[in-house]
Amino acid sequence: MKLTLKIWRQKNAKAKGNFETYKMDNVSPRMAFLEMLDALNKMLVEEDKDPVGFDHDCREGICGSCGMYINGHPHGPVPAITTCSLSMRYFKDGDTIWVEPWRAKPFPVIKDLIVDRSAFDKIQIAGGFISVNTGAAPEANSILVQKKKSDDAFDSAICIGCGACVAACKNASAMLFVSAKISQFALLPQGRIEAKDRVRAMVEKMDNLGFGNCSNTGACEAECPKQIKLTNIARLNREFYKAF
Amino acid sequence: MSKVLFSSISKKFTMALAGLFLLTFLPIHLTINLMLLKTEPGPFNTAAHFMATFPLIKIMEVVLFGAILIHIIYGIWLQIQNWLSRPVGYVSSNKSEVSFFSKFMIWTGAIVFTFLVLHFFNFFFIKLGIVKGNPEDFYSLAHNLFKIPAYDFIYLGCFTLLGFHLFHAFSSAFQTLGLNHRLWTPVVKVVALVYAIIIPAGFAFISITLWLFR
Numbered sequence: 001m002k003l004t005l006k007i008w009r010q011k012n013a014k015a016k017g018n019f020e021t022y023k024m025d026n027v028s029p030r031m032a033f034l035e036m037l038d039a040l041n042k043m044l045v046e047e048d049k050d051p052v053g054f055d056h057d058c059r060e061g062i063c064g065s066c067g068m069y070i071n072g073h074p075h076g077p078v079p080a081i082t083t084c085s086l087s088m089r090y091f092k093d094g095d096t097i098w099v100e101p102w103r104a105k106p107f108p109v110i111k112d113l114i115v116d117r118s119a120f121d122k123i124q125i126a127g128g129f130i131s132v133n134t135g136a137a138p139e140a141n142s143i144l145v146q147k148k149k150s151d152d153a154f155d156s157a158i159c160i161g162c163g164a165c166v167a168a169c170k171n172a173s174a175m176l177f178v179s180a181k182i183s184q185f186a187l188l189p190q191g192r193i194e195a196k197d198r199v200r201a202m203v204e205k206m207d208n209l210g211f212g213n214c215s216n217t218g219a220c221e222a223e224c225p226k227q228i229k230l231t232n233i234a235r236l237n238r239e240f241y242k243a244f
Numbered sequence: 245m246s247k248v249l250f251s252s253i254s255k256k257f258t259m260a261l262a263g264l265f266l267l268t269f270l271p272i273h274l275t276i277n278l279m280l281l282k283t284e285p286g287p288f289n290t291a292a293h294f295m296a297t298f299p300l301i302k303i304m305e306v307v308l309f310g311a312i313l314i315h316i317i318y319g320i321w322l323q324i325q326n327w328l329s330r331p332v333g334y335v336s337s338n339k340s341e342v343s344f345f346s347k348f349m350i351w352t353g354a355i356v357f358t359f360l361v362l363h364f365f366n367f368f369f370i371k372l373g374i375v376k377g378n379p380e381d382f383y384s385l386a387h388n389l390f391k392i393p394a395y396d397f398i399y400l401g402c403f404t405l406l407g408f409h410l411f412h413a414f415s416s417a418f419q420t421l422g423l424n425h426r427l428w429t430p431v432v433k434v435v436a437l438v439y440a441i442i443i444p445a446g447f448a449f450i451s452i453t454l455w456l457f458r
Contacts, residue, residue: 006335019335072339098336105329168340170347171326203251212329213252213322215349216416219340234424240253241422 001027001088004096005040007052010109013116017109019098029089033076034059034066036088053112061085064162064225068113069100074164074223082162082225102163104172106209119209120161120177127201128181130190149187156183158226165220165228171212176220178206179236180228186239196243203240252325253420259318260417262311267414267439269308274446277386281453285383292382296371316357323350345408346416352409359402390454399451403444411440 003024010017022044027036034056041051057065066083070076076086091097101109106119159180166174182199185191191198214233221230248254276295279288295301345352366389370377377385389395414436418424423432 069334069336072334072336074340077339100334100336103330103332103334105331168338170338170342172329173326200247203253204247207252210329211252212326213256214420215322215326215346216412216419217342217346219338219342222341230419231424234419234422237253237257237420238422240251241257244248 001029001091001093001095003027003036003091003094005099006096007099007113008101008109009050009052009112010101011050011111013108013110017112027088027091029087029091031088032059032084033070033086033088034084053110053114055114056084059084061225062160064160064164067102067115067117067162067164067167069098069102069167071098074102074167075162075225079222080225080227082160085225102167104163104166104211106172106174106211107163107166115163117161117163119211120163120174122209123174123178123202123205124161124181126205127194127198128185130185130194132190143189145188153184153187156180156187156228156232159184159224159228160226162225164223164225166211168219168223169212169214170217170219171215173214173220174206174209174211175214175233175236176224176228176230178202179232182236182239183232186235195239199236199239199243203236252322255318255322256420259315259322260420262315262318263413264417265307265311266315267410270443274443277447277450280383280386280450285381288383288386289381293380296379312360316353319350319353343412345412349409349412352405356402356406356409359398362398387454387458390451390458393455396451396455400448403447403451407440407444410443411436414439 001024005022005024006019007022008017009020022040024036024040027039031039034054037052037054044051054068055065057063059066061082061084064082067074068083070083070086075081075083076090078086078090099113101107101113102115102117104115107115107117110116157180159177161177163177165176166172169176182202185198186195216230216233218230221228276288276291279291282288365375367382367385369375370382370385371379373379390399415429415433418429418432
């Protein structure tokens with residue numbers, strides 16, 4: 001395939017960025033999107049140019065590092081996958097592909113397509129944990145958990161914190177991420193003990209970091225690679241009201 | 245205390261409650277307006293007089309204006325925060341599947357508010373004595389206004405936008421209040437759709453009837 005790439009290039013956090021155009025002539029439809037970028041970078045290095053900076057780690061759709069905004073979609077046009085799982089067969093010969101970094105005030109660009117997502121870590125540190133004594137693993141059946149709640153908690157816990165929800169939201173809201181982290185604890189007995197402190201602290205941190213407000217548009221749910229549901233946001237709201 | 249009152253979720257909670265209260269007012273207003281279709285001015289003017297003088301309604305009027313103010317102020321406040329949260333936008337337009345009307349809430353809200361100001365000049369300010377007119381004969385006043393085509397176009401346009409605004413607002417308020425349920429949320433969405441069609445359509449029907457057929 002022949003493709004035209006329009007990629008956001010920005011030398012560092014303080015530099016003014018711009019789009020650069022790259023022509024790719026031999027892109028195989030069997031390539032993954034990141035492999036295509038690897039091929040581009042190889043070409044750039046051989047030309048003694050600066051390669052495109054992008055985050056990646058597992059390349060198996062698990063870690064969520066590879067966040068980038070492709071043709072108007074976080075992680076690209078295919079639902080429920082991360083960028084590393086995006087195959088080039090979803091693009092056509094002659095396509096122009098726009099690749100941008102996540103855009104949100106709390107996610108400043110570090111270089112090219114790499115953004116600083118430590119804002120999510122700060123929210124987690126504020127309350128996204130339970131306080132337990134370490135030691136031997138407790139007996140599994142000592143605290144009984146309803147199967148449905150256990151499943152729902154797990155469905156929330158699979159959030160990988162990639163930031164696609166923030167990137168997709170027109171308000172750059174982090175409500176889906178925070179609600180998933182709140183839900184995974186709120187649904188389980190172990191998480192109830194610190195539930196009030198947790199939700200107060202995490203929402204306060206989210207607000208202080210400058211994320212926008214949720215206006216229930218549903219873009220976050222539509223673009224989440226792990227299909228975290230909007231019902232989590234309703235639960236977060238309920239947990240917040242119960243905390244006062 | 246300020247953390248509780250002014251957190252992002254609290255602001256949305258307050259805005260949702262104010263919005264839901266406003267939703268209860270529209271059917272009452274529509275019911276009274278339907279009396280404009282009668283050939284006799286008596287029933288409408290009596291209802292308008294009752295609404296303007298009955299003590300409980302006068303108290304509710306203060307609550308109503310409070311709800312409008314809170315809804316507008318919080319709406320603008322939240323929107324400014326939303327704009328500030330993304331100082332650099334995307335070049336490629338967002339193609340995420342979203343509730344279509346949710347993208348334009350601030351703008352549909354702003355246009356409806358502009359119409360509300362016009363509406364106040366036409367009726368409410370006359371009642372207060374700020375604008376000249378007969379507060380005991382809103383029937384003739386309304387009939388005369390609906391005879392002006394430009395007014396009808398503005399009226400119909402604004403109520404169409406109000407319908408778009410209400411469609412998202414209705415179900416969104418329930419989500420904000422944390423009232424999400426596997427069985428009931430789809431019902432709320434259907435009720436929102438019906439409400440968002442029937443209420444503006446009712447007002448539009450009166451406007452068109454008085455404009456073209458009276």
